[in-house]
Amino acid sequence: MKFNTLLRHLRAGFRNIIRNGWMTVASIGAVTTTLILVAAFLALMLNLNEMAKNIEDDVQINTLIELTATDEDVKTLGDEINAIDGIEKVTFSSKDDELKKLIDSMGDEGEAWQLMEQDNPLNHVFIVEAENPQDTEQIAKQIETLNHVEKVVYGQGVIDQLFKFNNYARVIGLILIFALVFTAIFLISNTIKITIIARSEEIGIMKLVGATNWFIRWPFLIEGLLLGVFGSILPVAVILAGYNYLESSIMNSISFSFVEILPFHPFAWQLSALVLSIGALIGVWGSVMSIRKFLKV
Amino acid sequence: MIVMKDVYKTYPNGVTAINGISVNIDQGEFVYIVGPSGAGKSTFIKLMYREEKPTKGTIIVNNKNLSELKEKEIPYLRRDIGVVFQDFKLLPKLTVYENVAFALEVIEEPPRNIRKRVMEVLDIVGLKNKARSAPSELSGGEQQRAAIARAIVNRPKILIADEPTGNLDPETSMVIMDTLETINSSGTTILMATHSKSIVNAMKKRVIAIENGIIARDEQRGEYGYEV
Ligand SMILES: Nc1ncnc2c1ncn2[C@@H]1O[C@H](COP(=O)(O)OP(=O)(O)OP(=O)(O)O)[C@@H](O)[C@H]1O
Ligand SMILES: [Mg+2]
Numbered sequence: 192m193k194f195n196t197l198l199r200h201l202r203a204g205f206r207n208i209i210r211n212g213w214m215t216v217a218s219i220g221a222v223t224t225t226l227i228l229v230a231a232f233l234a235l236m237l238n239l240n241e242m243a244k245n246i247e248d249d250v251q252i253n254t255l256i257e258l259t260a261t262d263e264d265v266k267t268l269g270d271e272i273n274a275i276d277g278i279e280k281v282t283f284s285s286k287d288d289e290l291k292k293l294i295d296s297m298g299d300e301g302e303a304w305q306l307m308e309q310d311n312p313l314n315h316v317f318i319v320e321a322e323n324p325q326d327t328e329q330i331a332k333q334i335e336t337l338n339h340v341e342k343v344v345y346g347q348g349v350i351d352q353l354f355k356f357n358n359y360a361r362v363i364g365l366i367l368i369f370a371l372v373f374t375a376i377f378l379i380s381n382t383i384k385i386t387i388i389a390r391s392e393e394i395g396i397m398k399l400v401g402a403t404n405w406f407i408r409w410p411f412l413i414e415g416l417l418l419g420v421f422g423s424i425l426p427v428a429v430i431l432a433g434y435n436y437l438e439s440s441i442m443n444s445i446s447f448s449f450v451e452i453l454p455f456h457p458f459a460w461q462l463s464a465l466v467l468s469i470g471a472l473i474g475v476w477g478s479v480m481s482i483r484k485f486l487k488v
Numbered sequence: 489m490i491v492m493k494d495v496y497k498t499y500p501n502g503v504t505a506i507n508g509i510s511v512n513i514d515q516g517e518f519v520y521i522v523g524p525s526g527a528g529k530s531t532f533i534k535l536m537y538r539e540e541k542p543t544k545g546t547i548i549v550n551n552k553n554l555s556e557l558k559e560k561e562i563p564y565l566r567r568d569i570g571v572v573f574q575d576f577k578l579l580p581k582l583t584v585y586e587n588v589a590f591a592l593e594v595i596e597e598p599p600r601n602i603r604k605r606v607m608e609v610l611d612i613v614g615l616k617n618k619a620r621s622a623p624s625e626l627s628g629g630e631q632q633r634a635a636i637a638r639a640i641v642n643r644p645k646i647l648i649a650d651e652p653t654g655n656l657d658p659e660t661s662m663v664i665m666d667t668l669e670t671i672n673s674s675g676t677t678i679l680m681a682t683h684s685k686s687i688v689n690a691m692k693k694r695v696i697a698i699e700n701g702i703i704a705r706d707e708q709r710g711e712y713g714y715e716v
Contacts (some may be wrong), residue, residue: 400595
């Protein structure tokens, strides 16, 4: 496209936007609302995924060995565990190691437990890590059936809950977002339709004097694109300011210091770029719908 | 040059407006299309700039076979054909100059050529001094001349006019005819559908009479031939 033509189309697109007044405001508003929700949803989902991954990394299966097991039994059990599919690592931790960990984890109060060093009531333990954290439960059940296993302890619940919550939130969020995206597309296509009708006289003359179909379509595509892009400005500002605020308040907070969110740089920028592209896509899609239906060229 | 061979046109509603027409029109001719109301004159004209597609038959305009023309080639056909109507179809928010320039801008003519060419055609139609006026500030005859200027600004080989004087009084009509003659004398083919007996009889040009969708009469230096 020639530069002059591009300028002409841009001017025409802007002019349409200004002329459509309230329809323009409604369209931009719909895109803005949609994108803010999309951004919040994506930020939440992606961060939850990240956190789930971090928690999963910590997931271990503690296999408590029966007190009566001989050294030979322990060795056999270790081999049997190692033979299970999907195991990443098996570490042996003697009951003395376990007591030491316990004492350490209790800090000052732990001193009292040192008395027990002579008569340690704890079990020897195999610490097992699954290759894939989602297999944890299934691996734990297999270990439970082996000989000389007294008990298997792992963070069941927690992982399940997190995955379940993730799935529900994902489904509900996606439905909501699709509904909003379609509303925004519909509003934009309606706005473009109004422009097409308002300019039908001009379009007729353009066809008569031999303007190409694309020349006639461009201003409407640009109008849609601009509506989408204008609608993304506020959401992008909200992402950049909001995420920055969120990150710094989490970092400065003592009670949330264990929460790790994706770092502002590059996450907030990537999210902004994504939101801007979704906005542009909504706008172009809306105008394509109206062009196909109402602009018979 | 325009060639039609065994052309039929039936509209989707079942009305057959053109019922087997064959005709040859050479470059540079001036042709009147006459006939009763509803005879098919406008349809005949619309077939030439591909506003309507023939149901059957061959149409060749400026060496382009319209049946083989792809949708996206239509604009280029139209750049070689100027069209004016009874109702002018000027854009009310643009000045006369802008209305004429519009036709060049939308076919992406380089801007540096536009000004000179627009002033040239406004001179041909005698509207140089009205360039900055809005269409609403012009008389009917002036508006039609502005529309003619727009139709010829891209130097089309053919100028088609469907009742261009239909809304004008006889005196104004004669000014329009002078303008069309001038354009014709520079080599542009002119096709004009009209109900004006006085114009047709005064000019002594080729007359094609269409009745019920067929050519009832085709005479060089013809007469209108109907009572008014
Ligand atoms: N778009 C259309 N759809 C259906 N029928 C049409 C259409 N245009 C014209 N017709 C019919 O085709 C026939 C020829 O119409 P056309 O407009 O070509 O006549 P005309 O000779 O130009 O008449 P007039 O002198 O009144 O302008 C008429 O019966 C008309 O009703
Ligand atoms: Mg007619």
